[in-house]
Amino acid sequence: xxxxxxxxxxxxxxxxxxxxxxxxxxxxxxxxxxxxxxxxxxxxxxxxxxxxxxxxxxxxxxxxxxxxxxxxxxxxxxxxxxxxxxxxxxxxxxxxxxxxxxxxxxxxxxxxxxxxxxxxxxxxxxxxxxxxxxxxxxxxxxxxxxxxxxxxxxxxxxxxxxxxxxxxxxxxxxxxxxxxxxxxxxxxxxxxxxxxxxxxxxxxxxxxxxxxxxxxxxxxxxxxxxxxxxxxxxxxxxxxxxxxxxxxxxxxxxxxxxxxxxxxxxxxxxxxxxxxxxxxxxxxxxxxxxxxxxxxxxxxxxxxxxxxxxxxxxxxxxxxxxxxxxxxxxxxxxxxxxxxxxxxxxxxxxxxxxxxxxxxxxxxxxxxxxxxxxxxxxxxxxxxxxxx
Numbered sequence: 001x002x003x004x005x006x007x008x009x010x011x012x013x014x015x016x017x018x019x020x021x022x023x024x025x026x027x028x029x030x031x032x033x034x035x036x037x038x039x040x041x042x043x044x045x046x047x048x049x050x051x052x053x054x055x056x057x058x059x060x061x062x063x064x065x066x067x068x069x070x071x072x073x074x075x076x077x078x079x080x081x082x083x084x085x086x087x088x089x090x091x092x093x094x095x096x097x098x099x100x101x102x103x104x105x106x107x108x109x110x111x112x113x114x115x116x117x118x119x120x121x122x123x124x125x126x127x128x129x130x131x132x133x134x135x136x137x138x139x140x141x142x143x144x145x146x147x148x149x150x151x152x153x154x155x156x157x158x159x160x161x162x163x164x165x166x167x168x169x170x171x172x173x174x175x176x177x178x179x180x181x182x183x184x185x186x187x188x189x190x191x192x193x194x195x196x197x198x199x200x201x202x203x204x205x206x207x208x209x210x211x212x213x214x215x216x217x218x219x220x221x222x223x224x225x226x227x228x229x230x231x232x233x234x235x236x237x238x239x240x241x242x243x244x245x246x247x248x249x250x251x252x253x254x255x256x257x258x259x260x261x262x263x264x265x266x267x268x269x270x271x272x273x274x275x276x277x278x279x280x281x282x283x284x285x286x287x288x289x290x291x292x293x294x295x296x297x298x299x300x301x302x303x304x305x306x307x308x309x310x311x312x313x314x315x316x317x318x319x320x321x322x323x324x325x326x327x328x329x330x331x332x333x334x335x336x337x338x339x340x341x342x343x344x345x346x347x348x349x350x351x352x353x354x355x356x357x358x359x360x361x362x363x364x365x366x367x368x369x370x371x372x373x374x375x376x377x378x379x380x381x382x383x384x385x386x387x388x
Contacts (some may be wrong), residue, residue, distance in 0.1 A: 007129050008147075009034065009046055009094055014185070016097025028096035032114065035326060037092045048133065049091065066257040101145070104131055104184045108191060109140055125296075126307040126368070127151040129258050139194045141179050146188040149284070150366050154296040156181075161298035172213035174291045195284070195291040206280045209311040209334070213290040218272030220306070221300045225268040228351075229261060233271070235299050240358040249361050251356075252380060259387050260350045273300040278307045279314040293378045302355065309334050309352040320375060325380035327353075346386065354382040 006018045013031045021033065106112050115130035130143040146152030159181035166178050177193035228234050241257060244250040275282075276297025284291045313327055314333035318360045327366035331349040358378035363369050 005046065005117070005119055006092065009117055010097070012102070012117070013094055013097035013130070015200065016094050018092050018094055018101070019277075021091035021093050023093070026095065031094040031097060031100060034094070034117070036092060038090075044118065046092070048114040048116055052115060064309070077123060085262050101130075101143075101189070104182070104189070105130075105141075105143060105191070109134075109183055111135065113140065113142070115143065122346075125151055125154050125205075126225075127155070127362075131194075140190045141193060142176070144190045144192075145184070145295075148361075148367065150368075152188050155190050158294075158296035159188070159190045161295040162190075163222075164300070165217075165295060165298065170213075170216055170220070171362055172216050172289055173213035174209070174286070174289050176293055192293075195293060207312060207315040207333075209278070209308040209315075210285070210290050212281070212288075213307055213313075214275075214307040215276050215293075215304075216277065218273060218304045221273035222304075223271045223301060224269050227266045228264045228269055228303075229266070231271065231301070232267070233299075233303070234261070234277050237354055238357050244361055245365050249364075249380070252384070253357055253361065255352055256380075256383050260354060263350065263387075264347055270302045270304045271301055273298065274302050274304075274306045274310075276307075276310075278311050280311070297359070303348065303351045305348045306352050307357060309349060310356070318327075321378050321382075324378050324381040324385055327379060328386060331382075331386070350383065350386060353379060355385065359385060 009032075010016045010018045016031055033049050035049045037045045038046055047343045102113060102115065105115070109132070112136050113132050113134055115132045118129050120126050120129070121198065127147040128145045130145070131139060132141045132143055133204050144155050144158065146155040159178070162175060162178040163173045163181070165173075173196065176195050179191040179193055180189075182189045182191065237257065241250060241253045244253070275292065277294055277297055278292065282292065282294045307332060313321065313330040316330040316333065317326045321330075331352070335346065335349055357376065357379050360372050360379060366378050
């Protein structure tokens with residue numbers, strides 16, 4: 001069983017322990033009861049089992065990156081759990097400890113709640129993500145909890161992003177409603193309303209970005225055109241590049257950025273916003289609208305056209321490029337002429353690679369950065385080769 005997942009559950013009730021269900025009573029209160037759901041031998045989620053409705057809803061929570069077969073299996077499992085509450089037999093209990101996050105969320109939402117728990121794969125931005133249910137088993141929110149210095153910054157950033165994004169009206173883009181930005185025991189907590197796509201709402205061509213929605217988001221935060229060298233965004237990229245601790249990465253990225261600036265010259269660029277991590281698994285299509293979550297990388301004042309490039313790089317490489325050539329092939333596939341650059345799509349690709357590299361190379365130096373290091377290296381080589 002995943003020690004990380006169980007340790008995370010215990011920390012949500014400080015001082016508690018997680019023990020197998022059926023362990024002899026020891027006088028401590030049982031704070032929560034969970035079924036352990038696994039992929040193969042690896043536990044992936046703790047499902048609350050005191051409510052069969054909530055348990056079923058947890059299982060039916062579908063990632064749009066799931067295969068049709070996975071989606072079918074999880075929908076069937078969700079229905080079966082509601083019909084046969086004892087179906088999930090691998091169970092644990094949270095015993096003892098102080099009042100925990102459940103009590104805090106109950107206070108924020110104004111009703112007693114329970115939640116499922118996931119923490120994702122090992123990476124820099126790994127943190128607990130909770131699906132929050134009321135006593136009737138209805139999903140009331142999703143909660144993200146800052147768990148390290150880096151993830152605390154991510155949770156705070158997503159809260160700011162949702163506050164900005166949800167202040168606008170859209171035809172195509174559907175962000176989750178912002179419920180609360182709060183804190184618990186010094187940790188930032190973000191509560192966002194659920195977006196409920198059908199498991200069968202799949203993008204018809206997952207490698208084709210929803211450009212209309214991406215353009216709408218970018219245009220909703222547009223600022224006047226201007227040259228790269230005069231932008232606050234470019235100064236920020238230089239600031240991040242110059243702060244890198246590794247002298248080799250700092251030097252390589254700096255030299256590449258000098259060449260990008262020379263190629264771009266003084267021509268005016270169009271500026272707007274990007275989601276920053278718009279991928280097939282962070283969205284679902286509902287008619288002409290795109291349901292979109294995970295906004296912690298949202299930025300304004302960036303060159304327009306970055307979201308389509310990021311989408312295709314990830315879609316064509318299953319989220320992780322195997323080679324610099326894989327990055328370059330995806331960028332060539334995704335590029336489209338930009339009138340503001342005289343029809344030179346490769347310039348937009350250069351700006352995208354700078355944006356993604358300042359992010360990745362900073363993450364490499366954070367705890368857990370070894371998980372992003374290979375991707376950073378591939379992207380840096382891709383930038384250097386594109387400049388050739």
